[in-house]
Amino acid sequence: MRYVKVAWDTEYPGFTVDPHPYLDELPCLAPELPPGAWTFATDPDHYRFSSPRCVKDLGLAEVRVAADKSGSLVVRFTPNPWKHEDELEIRYTGVVHFSFDYAHALDWMDKDTFLLDELLPDPAGCRHEIALTDATLTVRCRDLEAVWIAPAPSDQDGPQTPMA
Incomplete structure (x- = not known):
C-alpha cells in the first residue's frame, strides 16, 4: 500500500497498523475517486477502530468472481x-x-482477518488494496x-417447532 502502514512487529508479535498517512492524503485523493469508492473511503467510521463499522478485524468469508465477462x-x-454486528x-x-x-x-489463525485497506484513483476508476x-x-x-448487512439468523436462533 502506498499510504496505509501495515507491518508485523517482531518485538511484540502482532501487526502494527497506521491509517494516518492515508487519512492525511485522502482529502486530495477523494475527489478523484468514483462515487462508491469515495463514499466508502471517506466514511468517518471506516478507520475508527472502536466503531462497529470499522473494517479492521472483519474475517474474510468469501470471494465470488463472475463466471461471465x-x-x-x-x-x-x-x-x-x-x-x-454486521457483515x-x-x-x-x-x-x-x-x-x-x-x-x-500465520498457521495459528483459522481465517484471514482484515487489517486495513486503502482506495486510490486508478485509470480504470479505483484501486482497492486490502x-x-x-x-x-x-x-x-x-x-x-x-x-x-445484518447476518441471517441461524436455524438454532429461530423459534423451534415441536416435532409430532
Whole structure:
C-alpha cells in the first residue's frame, strides 16, 4: 500500500497498523475517486477502530468472481464477534484486475482477518488494496459498493417447532 502502514512487529508479535498517512492524503485523493469508492473511503467510521463499522478485524468469508465477462466481483467479510454486528460485502463493478497474493503464513489463525485497506484513483476508476493477516487482496475496477448487512439468523436462533 502506498499510504496505509501495515507491518508485523517482531518485538511484540502482532501487526502494527497506521491509517494516518492515508487519512492525511485522502482529502486530495477523494475527489478523484468514483462515487462508491469515495463514499466508502471517506466514511468517518471506516478507520475508527472502536466503531462497529470499522473494517479492521472483519474475517474474510468469501470471494465470488463472475463466471461471465461482466467484470463483477464480490468479497464478503464476517463480523468479529467482539466488535462488529454486521457483515461487510464489497461489490466491485468493471473489474480489470484482481489478485490474491499470500505474503506470509500465520498457521495459528483459522481465517484471514482484515487489517486495513486503502482506495486510490486508478485509470480504470479505483484501486482497492486490502491487507489481510495472511494475504493482500488487490482490485482495480470502475467502482465499488460497500454494504453492511445484518447476518441471517441461524436455524438454532429461530423459534423451534415441536416435532409430532
